[in-house]
Amino acid sequence: MKLLYYPGCTLKTSAKNLEKSAFCIAETLGHEIVEMEDWTCCGVASSLTDDDLMHHLAPMRNLIHVEDVGEDKIVTLCDMCCNTLKQTNLRVKEKPDDLETLNLFMDRENDYKGTVKVVHFLEFLRDEVGFDVLKKKVKNSLKGMKIMPYYGCMLLRPREVSIDDAEEPLIMKDLLNALGAEVIDNPFKIECCGSYHTIEDKNLVSNRAYRITKFAVDRGSDAIVLSCPLCRFNLDVRGKEAEKIYNNYKQVPVYYYTQLIAVALGLDPKYCGFGDHAVDPVLLLKKKGVFEK
Amino acid sequence: MPLKSYNKKIDHDLGVPLQDDYFYDDPEEIIENKSMPELESTARLVTERSRRGEKRVINGDVLIVGAGISGMQAALDVADKGYKVVIIDKTSTIGGAMVKLDKTFPTNDCSICTAAPKMVELSRHPNIKLITYAGINSLDGKPGNFKANIWRKSKYVDPDKCTGCDDCVEVCPVEVANPFDEKLSIRKAIYIEFPQAVPIVYTIDYENCNGCGACDRVCEPEAISFLEKSEEIEVNVGSVIVATGFEVFEPLEMRKEYGYGKYENVITAMQFERILSSFGPTDGKVRRPSDGNKPKTIGWIQCVGSRSEQLGFPYCSRVCCMYATKEASIAKEANPDIDITIYYMDIRAYGKDFQQYYDHAKDLGVKYIRGRPASVYENTDKSLTIRYKDTLTGKVEESTVDLLVLSTAIMPNQGNKKLGEVLGIEVDENGFFKQDSLLTDPIQSTREGIFLAGCIQGPKDIPDSVSMASGAAAKAVAPIKDRERLIGKEFPPERDVSNEKPRIGVFVCHCGKNIASYLDVEKVTEEAKKLPNVEYADHMMFVCSEDSCNKIKETAQEKGLNRIIVAACSPRTHGGLFQDTLMEAGLNKYLFEMANIRNHCSWVHSDDWDAATKKAVDLVRSSVAKARYLESLSEEEFSIYPKSLIIGGGVSGMKAALALADMGIKSIILENEPKLGGRLRYLHSMFPSDTKSEDIINPLIKNVTKNKLITVMTDSELEKLEGYIGNYKGEVKQKGNKREIEFGTIIVATGFKEIDLDDKYQYGKNRNIMSQTELETKLKNNDLKEPKNIVIINCAGAMDEERPYCCRVGCGVSIKNAKLIAQKYPKSKIYLLYRDMRVFGKEEEEYYADVLKNYHVTTIRHPGDRKPEVILDKKDPKNGPITIKVYDDILNEEMTLPADLLVLTVNTEGGAKTEKLKNMLKVPVDAAGFFIETHAKIKPLDFSTSGVYMCGAAHYPKNLVDSIAQAEGAASRAAIPIAQEKMKGEGIISEVIEDKCRGCGTCELACAYSAIDLVPHSRDPGRLVAKVNRALCKGCGSCAAACLNSAIEQKGYDSNQINVMIAALLEKEVTA
């Protein structure tokens, strides 16, 4: 299958490893990821005031460009982009007057007809590929690894654009189980990582990372897996900084789910970009015997 | 009787061990190889009938769907009037949700103990046909002529043969999560719901049974047949009552943040009831599911799934605040070391004695924290940490509990929509059945002839359900009122035994294993035979079974017995059944005595065979001793004057009169004021439908005045009353003239009045300070000066030292009036100062949300011990502006509010004439002037004095919906004696020995039923002696115990009889 892909800014810079590993997986599974042309920043986060249509322009423009190439589906890797695009999509579907206003304003673009479906890569893996198919292709089982899935906010809230149940999501648990790992449940898996506060208030975010991680670590978790580039930064980098604030706290490695899938499928780890992490992720994989390199 | 031990797999007949595969054969083998026993009973008839393609037809008068407490109450009310009732229930026993509860608030009565007598009464009532394990498939026709199609599922157990011995359960290999215990325990595929089930017939759950046949092999009476078919029954009736109850919301799809279904120690409140219940999964001990240990801390989270505009139901479930308080206080009283906290938003303790019950729980040490928890997570030791904000201190905290109870919503049954389609009645947007008109006809469904009772119309507690059920009974009788009525059972003529020597028959019961496993019933029988005057003694498996009763009858006739003793359980269980058996044998029912060798012996001395046997022998001997002195007693018959007096012509009084008239019964309405209408004449509109009050009472007044069966007397007051039930004579003063009236029953509908505030909140000192009623009257007459700043203060004079009770309707009224003011004066600013927001009725929570949102009313919560302060303007106290200082409990700061209109929601008390009336009627009132009912839960409309009933605000303030339900209920209750036309008094009444009586009046004070009066001595009129009213005496014996001169004897329990019992108990072994 050919998948039209919307990267968003971060996937090309600090989350290159997420993109590379995802491409690699897609290829192995027999799907071709094609980056869409003429994409622009989606303008996170989604606009929340009723009178603000200006901030819906950027997301909608990207959706128009998807329609322009005759596609009706766009796949994203970035949680925040996914959420922003989905919310705009929903807004214009629910309020046709707003759609008309936006279309009229963007007179140099074609009209958006509202046909595009925004799909997160996790959704794609669950619904179109199927975790059981993935399970059959596993070469290096992640058995022995105790992992805490972390969802953050953007994948699950608001409910209207959620990819799974907002209080008890199972998608990453099912994925990790298919890869052979043991899943440590954690009630903080859906709590906010601190998001953009990481710029102005590092300690606040370190605190969050500490709270989220400690609970799982106390129950035997070795690692965290997540999907959002900002969450990765907040839990990985700021989480490591939390070691200076809290005694006897050691941040555990933070993986993207795509990296773990790639490892499990036996793909070349160079595609995983393990060098871009604050806490070394390779060490654990070697220790658990997952890495046959 | 040889002991059976299926656990050890021993053949009970031969005493040899069984092979392991004895019990579990393939179903096909059984059906092919074994010949099914021929069933000579109803089961066989069913099979034959279905073979012939026919169906059973039952002709009745009223069909009741659902046999919970509401269904049962309605059935008994209708049947007591002489009409025939067919009542069905989809489970295999009756009782509904009430029997699952441990205790009921606010009396803390044991639930099953209050419900079981009604269950037994229903099963034995000659006018009631009970069909369990059945559902309704279709309903055609119109009021007066309905045809219902009932599908009765087969239980695969013959009801005529099953003795309830429990052997089958032991051998059944299939385990199923027990829905009765809310899945906290397991039951087998063959089961009985609970030990006190009615009917006591075991049921095979077809879906889970694997057909192994083990039960069939061990069943001695051969009551099991896999060939028994389900049957279709046609029921022809005139009206239908639907009382199918509710379901408990399980937060599995919605509100998952509380961890129900994920964490073991998170349970629903209904599950906690089962834990507290003495026949529940933990035998009544507070234990937590994960490890079976006693929890050190327990938490309750309120409003789970209720009051939720998303992920839940928008309405208030009305009973959760109280049941959580009840569960917490019961757990705390029994285990003072457990730390208990309830997390709430408002505590809706609105009913009679509810606020006091809540205060008492706090005194016991139950902690209440105002804050709705956001999430719950589990710790490694399976305890739960709750994250909440204590909104009264402002801190966000976490607290850990060992056991978490969720007070989940009362949900409509999942099958309601489908049932609605079958019955042709509509369901509202939440799934509860819609009433025809909330404020004028809450019991009538959307189809004529079909009535709603209990929680299917909306969540409510037991007294409100029971009242509504009685109301439904009254309305259901209207379409069928002219049909033939049958009161009581026919018995053969009584034999005169007064000249015979006592010939006593003793029947000792095994009660299955309940007695026989703990004492030697054979020995007890043998010892009984040796006693003088005992002509016959025998023991039986279950004396209460139909064939045992037949045997008693036959033996009594054969051997010429004239006294019968049954040594078994408590008389409360089957006493009535045995008395009927005596009457069927031609004996007076009072020639009967019971020796309680179960509850008083085998159940409490289960660890000492010999001692228990000896005690049982003693108990029987003592009963025999009394039996020698038993005499035939007569029950006097009184005729009932077929008219009812209704005191009070407000909404309740008028509705009661109309309900009576619809049943064909005459009534007189006595109203003090010159016009009918009561309180509503002064009010503007009623919540939550905002219907104008004149639109409610004017049609009622019209209907009442033109109804030929209703006599209206306005400007009237009852001056004198004499007589008793069925035979009252009253003197009424109407506009200076005296009038005499006669009637049979009385309904008190005198309403309430606002209390005298004195000058609390500066009431009376400024013309802009008024009560809610005064406000409404002014609004109605367009007499209000345009206000800009309005402050409403709730709970004025309520829930304080002087009056510790809640006025129930205040919150609703204040919200409604805030809306009225805002509608009329849109530019005004309204502040509502409250302590708890108690809007609990149907549609009230939604109304409250709507008013706050659409009319921008600002609510301010203040603590109970810091009441708002009202300050008048120094320069112009009478007309000037007012300032109110209030402490905002949530922001923890004092606020100062200016007002040019201050409205006080004043507390209420009993109507003005209550004192005089109560003395005339000889009925009790509480400290607030509200009349006291005979039982707070299951008899809320009856007084202890027979023949007098109450309804509406005279009982306790209530809103219109509840008042109408009660009014129609009281009409049903008051109609029962009239429908029966005659009434039999008790046989075991007290009798005064005139010559011994000093006329001190102690007995009169001791009598709870107002049955004793002091009257002149028959031969010496100068001296007063006590006289017992045989119509009112209930035979409780209090007077006989209280009498200092032993001048009163109670028939059936006189001093001589008691003395010989005591002597017999203390005797050594008697040899014949």
Added chain:
Amino acid sequence: MNKISDEIVNVNSLKFKKGELVKEIEELCGENLFGCYQCGTCSAGCPFIEDMDLSPDEVIRYVILDKKEVLNSKTIWLCAACYTCAERCPRDINITKIMEALRQIILRKNIDRTNLTNISKDEKESIPQLAFVCLFRKNVG
């Protein structure tokens, strides 16, 4: 009790088109604040509650009571729009949108919350861009 210590705007000089703060907010976000019955669920579930001067339910209360000093609270800036409160609110009030409306009232008066001048090169390069985009979207007019 004065919980708020910052002074971002001079609340006494603020004028609202609709007269009251609450009406202004309602127009901006379409949420009816009067529906709140102060249950505290939003505050209890908020990940940033420990650093806030006013809890979210107090913020709503301040708006309803027309206490304009709420615009000076730290809370509205600490909110990261994680939607947890909005998803759990039993009154179905979208508190996230209310916070955004409060921020917008200030931002639209040409007052920026963020003036990023002293951020190291390292940080600029390592922090994911989307964080910056989000920060500017939330804190800059």
